[in-house]
Amino acid sequence: MFRYLPLILKSCMRSKRRSILTVTSAAISLSLLGTLMAIYHAFYFGEAPPQQALRAIARNRISPALTLPIYYRDKIKQVPGVVEAMPFQFFAGVFKEPKNIFARYAVEPEHLFAIHADYSIPEDQKVAFQREKTGCVVGRGLAEKYGFKIGDRITLKGDIFPVTVDLKLVGIYDSLFHDDVLFFRLDYLFDLLPERRRNKVFAFHVLIDNPGSMARICKEVDELFRNSPARTRTEAERAFELGFLSMLGNVKAFLLSISLALSFMLLLVTANTMAMSVRERVREVGVLKTLGFTTPAILSMLLGEAAFLTAVGGLIGCCFTAILVALVRKLPAIILPLSSLQLEPSVAALLLFVAVVIGLASAIVPAWGAARIPILQALKFTD
Amino acid sequence: MAIPLSYNLRNLRERKTHTIMTALGLALTVAVALSVLALVDGLRQTFRASGDPLNILVLRKGATTELASNFNRSVYNDLKFKPGIARAPSGEPMASLELVTVIGLESSEHPDGTNVNFRGLKPVGIGMRKGLEIVQGRWFRPGFREAVVGQSVAARYPEIGVGGKLRLGRGDWDVVGVMRAGQSSMNSEIFCDLDQVAADESRAEVLSSTLLQATDAISKEALIRDLSDDQRLNVDALGEVEYYDRQTRSSAPVEFVGLFVAALMAIGSSFAAMNTMYAAVSHRAREIGTLRVLGFSKSAILLSFLLESLALAALGGIIGCLLVLPLNNLTSAIGSFTTFSETTFRFRVTPQIMGIGMLFAGFMGTAGGLFPASNAARKEILVALRSF
Numbered sequence: 215m216f217r218y219l220p221l222i223l224k225s226c227m228r229s230k231r232r233s234i235l236t237v238t239s240a241a242i243s244l245s246l247l248g249t250l251m252a253i254y255h256a257f258y259f260g261e262a263p264p265q266q267a268l269r270a271i272a273r274n275r276i277s278p279a280l281t282l283p284i285y286y287r288d289k290i291k292q293v294p295g296v297v298e299a300m301p302f303q304f305f306a307g308v309f310k311e312p313k314n315i316f317a318r319y320a321v322e323p324e325h326l327f328a329i330h331a332d333y334s335i336p337e338d339q340k341v342a343f344q345r346e347k348t349g350c351v352v353g354r355g356l357a358e359k360y361g362f363k364i365g366d367r368i369t370l371k372g373d374i375f376p377v378t379v380d381l382k383l384v385g386i387y388d389s390l391f392h393d394d395v396l397f398f399r400l401d402y403l404f405d406l407l408p409e410r411r412r413n414k415v416f417a418f419h420v421l422i423d424n425p426g427s428m429a430r431i432c433k434e435v436d437e438l439f440r441n442s443p444a445r446t447r448t449e450a451e452r453a454f455e456l457g458f459l460s461m462l463g464n465v466k467a468f469l470l471s472i473s474l475a476l477s478f479m480l481l482l483v484t485a486n487t488m489a490m491s492v493r494e495r496v497r498e499v500g501v502l503k504t505l506g507f508t509t510p511a512i513l514s515m516l517l518g519e520a521a522f523l524t525a526v527g528g529l530i531g532c533c534f535t536a537i538l539v540a541l542v543r544k545l546p547a548i549i550l551p552l553s554s555l556q557l558e559p560s561v562a563a564l565l566l567f568v569a570v571v572i573g574l575a576s577a578i579v580p581a582w583g584a585a586r587i588p589i590l591q592a593l594k595f596t597d
Numbered sequence: 598m599a600i601p602l603s604y605n606l607r608n609l610r611e612r613k614t615h616t617i618m619t620a621l622g623l624a625l626t627v628a629v630a631l632s633v634l635a636l637v638d639g640l641r642q643t644f645r646a647s648g649d650p651l652n653i654l655v656l657r658k659g660a661t662t663e664l665a666s667n668f669n670r671s672v673y674n675d676l677k678f679k680p681g682i683a684r685a686p687s688g689e690p691m692a693s694l695e696l697v698t699v700i701g702l703e704s705s706e707h708p709d710g711t712n713v714n715f716r717g718l719k720p721v722g723i724g725m726r727k728g729l730e731i732v733q734g735r736w737f738r739p740g741f742r743e744a745v746v747g748q749s750v751a752a753r754y755p756e757i758g759v760g761g762k763l764r765l766g767r768g769d770w771d772v773v774g775v776m777r778a779g780q781s782s783m784n785s786e787i788f789c790d791l792d793q794v795a796a797d798e799s800r801a802e803v804l805s806s807t808l809l810q811a812t813d814a815i816s817k818e819a820l821i822r823d824l825s826d827d828q829r830l831n832v833d834a835l836g837e838v839e840y841y842d843r844q845t846r847s848s849a850p851v852e853f854v855g856l857f858v859a860a861l862m863a864i865g866s867s868f869a870a871m872n873t874m875y876a877a878v879s880h881r882a883r884e885i886g887t888l889r890v891l892g893f894s895k896s897a898i899l900l901s902f903l904l905e906s907l908a909l910a911a912l913g914g915i916i917g918c919l920l921v922l923p924l925n926n927l928t929s930a931i932g933s934f935t936t937f938s939e940t941t942f943r944f945r946v947t948p949q950i951m952g953i954g955m956l957f958a959g960f961m962g963t964a965g966g967l968f969p970a971s972n973a974a975r976k977e978i979l980v981a982l983r984s985f
Contacts, residue, residue: 235869
């Protein structure tokens with residue numbers, strides 16, 4: 215096929231307008247497809263930071279809206295393989311305006327950085343957090359977004375917890391993955407709450423020693439509390455994140471069906487173009503055959519033309535995908551994996567592969583027909 | 598003098614393969630756009646059907662959803678005798694104190710489970726919800742751990758029909774009935790006795806909300822203002838209808854993404870239509886020359902090709918609408934990040950939506966057909982006649 219590349223290029227340039235329209239249409243469809251594939255990859259195949267494989271979350275089995283008693287922590291720590299267990303409470307609330315959405319958790323300062331081994335923070339800031347009851351730490355990304363500096367006062371108005379939390383920023387941590395979270399102290403939150411609501415948290419963050427033991431540890435933790443009033447559901451951190459995603463509905467089906475519709479549309483568009491292109495050149499095919507070009511050669515030239523068009527569309531599509539992905543990253547970070555969406559090389563490669571396959575598939579029927587036409591019929595062909 | 602439409606239609610029939618392929622491409626785009634609209638409409642319909650125009654929802658000040666609202670029983674006792682609140686025939690004020698929590702349901706079909714609203718209330722609350730009726734079994738008895746599930750919940754989780762068991766709190770609950778409330782979101786909830794679930798969660802004093810029924814529209818407005826301004830009670834009051842209206846926001850992300858995808862697909866389809874029409878124009882150059890010689894004007898040619906493109910688009914639009922029809926009344930559910938529970942809804946493909954689909958197709962057809970049509974109109978007669 216590559217021997218005939220100059221011929222293929224010339225054929226594509228024959229009708230510049232048609233080729234440009236096809237390539238552009240392909241590029242747009244492929245960029246959409248690429249974005250969907252990138253999202254699918256991020257949700258279901260994304261690589262977690264290696265440290266995430268060592269973390270599990272234990273929450274109330276019935277619903278994330280219900281709590282677990284804080285004394286569960288000691289029992290969880292007794293399960294073999296558990297290195298540390300830290301209670302944490304999602305706070306929600308409002309920072310200045312409701313549209314300022316970012317995650318806020320109340321945690322135990324002495325365990326936070328042990329559990330989140332991928333967060334790096336200067337030692338003195340870590341100590342400050344452990345000493346200041348009203349202290350809080352934020353991720354670098356969040357600090358940059360809102361212009362926080364050490365010493366700033368951050369106030370959160372609660373809704374699930376009807377209290378106002380007055381915090382002093384004592385530390386900024388760096389992390390490759392989730393650097394847009396605010397952590398403050400659980401004991402401070404409990405002080406503000408009425409007696410009835412203290413010492414209850416919505417989940418425990420569990421650090422284990424070995425990713426291989428994740429399944430076993432999750433089961434054992436849940437077994438521990440099987441007959442208690444508040445039963446737990448323990449799962450790997452990633453599974454927990456995805457669990458929230460499934461609240462949006464059948465996300466997988468949604469992504470897959472749109473991808474399918476897109477691919478099919480692309481197939482139709484390219485097939486349309488190729489059919490037109492081949493039909494114009496039936497007489498040429500006759501001439502080529504007379505000159506001695508074999509049927510397989512002609513077939514590969516025609517297929518090559520289609521594949522070339524879609525491949526170029528695919529390359530441009532990859533660039534558009536990168537732009538779309540950057541746009542998705544800017545959206546409010548309600549769905550965690552989306553805030554760090556990247557166009558992975560593997561996804562880009564897959565996109566190109568799909569483009570070429572669709573190109574080939576679209577041209578098969580017209581190319582086959584044209585390549586097999588008897589010479590005399592081809593030469594006599596009038597459209 | 599215009600070129601007869603039959604010329605265009607016949608041409609479309611002549612080049613069957615191209616017509617069908619382009620029309621199918623357009624149809625897919627229309628189908629994607631319409632399915633998004635059908636989803637959003639179905640959701641809005643569910644929320645619109647929820648909420649009685651005379652009902653007022655009272656939450657703790659600052660809370661935006663029932664789940665996040667901490668409503669004290671003492672506040673309820675203070676406000677239930679306010680003027681403007683309707684009275685039941687027994688003389689009891691139509692004021693229902695309610696506790697809303699969330700229960701995770703697992704089933705063989707949904708092994709991961711989803712969250713469903715679990716609402717504790719007293720019989721007065723049932724009476725306030727017009728259109729709410731039992732379709733199977735009976736209502737729960739106060740003082741017993743009995744629950745009634747909404748129709749959509751029973752449909753999605755067949756294991757909790759009448760006679761089934763729910764696990765929440767300190768033990769099991771018996772499902773004794775299935776309820777239905779038109780299209781409202783109550784179909785996705787589970788009702789039970791207020792005191793039972795409050796005891797389970799050790800929340801005898803702090804519940805979620807109060808639902809009031811006003812005597813008429815004017816008292817409703819007055820009551821809302823009265824409650825919101827009352828410093829001592831510290832509550833927010835809003836019409837039940839407005840409350841549910843706000844929750845349609847959960848469909849916003851899906852709508853945005855879906856329509857964005859459809860818009861991009863539309864550009865792709867328009868280019869395909871443009872391609873087809875350009876090919877048609879160059880293929881029929883001699884015909885165009887002949888038509889011009891016969892006396893048809895440039896604008897007649899322009900109009901003719903534009904109409905052909907529109908006919909193509911109309912075909913695509915019709916196929917697209919047909920593709921979407923099977924979705925109609927399909928039940929699905931979407932979760933909300935504010936209430937942490939899911940609402941069941943039905944896809945709604947209405948005539949209006951199909952009309953939008955046809956307009957969308959027409960738009961794509963015009964965009965795709967304009968340039969080729971002007972290209973055809975501007976062809977030099979002699980050059981066109983001599984082309985092959």
